[in-house]
Amino acid sequence: MDYSREVEHSNHLIIRGREPFNAEPKTAALVEFNITPDELVYCRNHGPVEEIDDETFRLKIYGTPEGCTSLSMDDLQTKFERVQIVAALQCAGNRRKEMNKIKPVNGILWDDAVICNVRWTGARLRDVLLDAGVSLEGAAHVLFESHITPCQDDTYYGASIELKKALDEEGDVLLAYEMNDEPLSPDRGAPIRLVVPGYCGARWVKWLDTIRVSADESLNFYQARDYKILPPEVETKQAASSLWSKYPSMTSLPLNSVVASTTLTLTPSGERMLTVKGYATSHMSARVENVEVSTDNGSTWLPARITYQEGQWSWTLWEAILSNVEEHGEIVCRAVDTAGVIQGPECKWNLRGVAFNPWGRRKW
């Protein structure tokens, strides 16, 4: 693959791979911001990151009365309502390094910072599909493709979501052209990236150039033969090869929480205080309602204070201040959602190391 036109990346990230460029920030730095600044947003790529000329760029939409319609960036930015939403973007492989300790998994050994929370601006996918007059007869899925840049495992990067999510007025699926009120950077998929609030990062196609509707899901590698939770007994790539089609592709990630930082301080009277910070995310069917922490491995829990949550799709930031703690110990955290689901202490192993969500843990 040709990486000669690769753009420069943020130097605030820990590099997990150079070609393709894969990197994440330090988790402790990440949770200091409600809205993640661009230089702390992780980069997850299956191919080179290139700069696309947005003057000549056109987004193709198939299935219109003409067969295919194409939109320029100007069309997208002026003909459709400009919609802004705050949404967390999280890679399905977040926390993979921890799952790898149970038994080796396939994939980049990500720590727990392959997540960000930013403000996206763009046109609603719904508005664009309806305006283009796409025939929805027999359709159940919307397919997204990026042919502009190459990728590792297929001839193009592709994904799909259910038509229902795409057309849902509250689904907030966007064709985004700005992040944090700035035009998208090449790293974020400029000029257009799909934003699917509540779904794992793999569906948020960057450098999006083609949209179509279909009765079936995308057959692209990243939809059909990756990003799936295989049962624990599937232990090798070879065993997995004939099984991918039997398991559903991932949509929303499960309830999760992570301890991002611990700071020990001494009060004037010599008492040790521990400040603990972290983030939590929920499955899209609910919101994080509260987060609890424990210094005795879950025998007793104390409530953390939620310091940030915004709209329907943001992450949740939390903080807990514990007094009179030992000099060293381990803090664990768990999230509870509005549907009453409590994050559990363990999570089953799976070959691709996705959706890892046991209690968060950090030693101090």
Ligand SMILES: Nc1nc2c(c(=O)[nH]1)N[C@H]1C(S)=C(S)[C@@H](COP(=O)(O)O)O[C@H]1N2
């Ligand atoms: N075209 C394209 N889109 C893509 C990818 C990719 O490799 N190519 N990676 C996906 C994955 S797995 C994730 S987690 C997110 C990462 O987005 P980011 O690099 O902006 O953080 O983009 C998704 N969209």
Ligand SMILES: [Mo]
């Ligand atoms: Mo991902």
